[in-house]
Amino acid sequence: MESQAATMSSIPDPIGLSSWLALNSESLKPPVNAMYLYSGKDFILMAVGGPNTRNDYHINETEANHFSYQVSYDFPGITLCLYPLSIFHLSSPIYLVANTPHSPRRSKDTIGLVMERTRPPQMIDRVRWYCGNTEAHGGVPTIIREESFYCEDIETQLKEVIDNWMEDENSRRCGSCGVISPAH
Numbered sequence: 512m513e514s515q516a517a518t519m520s521s522i523p524d525p526i527g528l529s530s531w532l533a534l535n536s537e538s539l540k541p542p543v544n545a546m547y548l549y550s551g552k553d554f555i556l557m558a559v560g561g562p563n564t565r566n567d568y569h570i571n572e573t574e575a576n577h578f579s580y581q582v583s584y585d586f587p588g589i590t591l592c593l594y595p596l597s598i599f600h601l602s603s604p605i606y607l608v609a610n611t612p613h614s615p616r617r618s619k620d621t622i623g624l625v626m627e628r629t630r631p632p633q634m635i636d637r638v639r640w641y642c643g644n645t646e647a648h649g650g651v652p653t654i655i656r657e658e659s660f661y662c663e664d665i666e667t668q669l670k671e672v673i674d675n676w677m678e679d680e681n682s683r684r685c686g687s688c689g690v691i692s693p694a695h
């Protein structure tokens with residue numbers, strides 16, 4: 512009985528998403544607008560609000576699941592751009608294979624839920640920007656900049672990398688064609 516009581520007391524309360532959002536949705540701030548609902552030993556669960564201000568592609572070595580919780584009726588809602596370019600409108604959950612460059616573009620009044628793995632040791636996240644001047648590169652995807660890091664806290668680390676891109680115009684200059692990419 513004692514061990515059963517101990518086990519039960521270690522189970523956290525369920526997360527009431529509506530009440531969580533009522534308390535926290537104002538804190539979902541650009542550029543990424545992400546906040547942990549839960550960060551555990553095996554998984555993290557984040558709420559991500561819209562509109563966001565980012566044009567990077569994020570690459571995880573681990574798998575992820577993306578859900579739309581609340582989508583306004585204004586098109587396009589949440590879209591997930593994958594590279595090479597394919598675009599999904601997140602009206603249903605999407606499972607993202609590891610190492611897929613993905614760029615979530617979130618509209619006003621949308622909330623996405625993203626479940627990812629707590630990063631195992633050696634698993635490195637990358638954030639990448641491609642040159643939008645595709646004509647100059649004959650349609651070949653051309654990377655302008657890529658940052659990599661071990662992701663312990665996605666809320667702060669991703670924001671830091673993206674803020675740096677937005678603030679530093681030189682870092683947005685394509686080394687091949689010279690065009691400066693927009694900040695977001």
Ligand SMILES: [Zn+2]
Pocket residue numbers: 642643644647648653685686687688689690
């Ligand atoms: Zn270029």
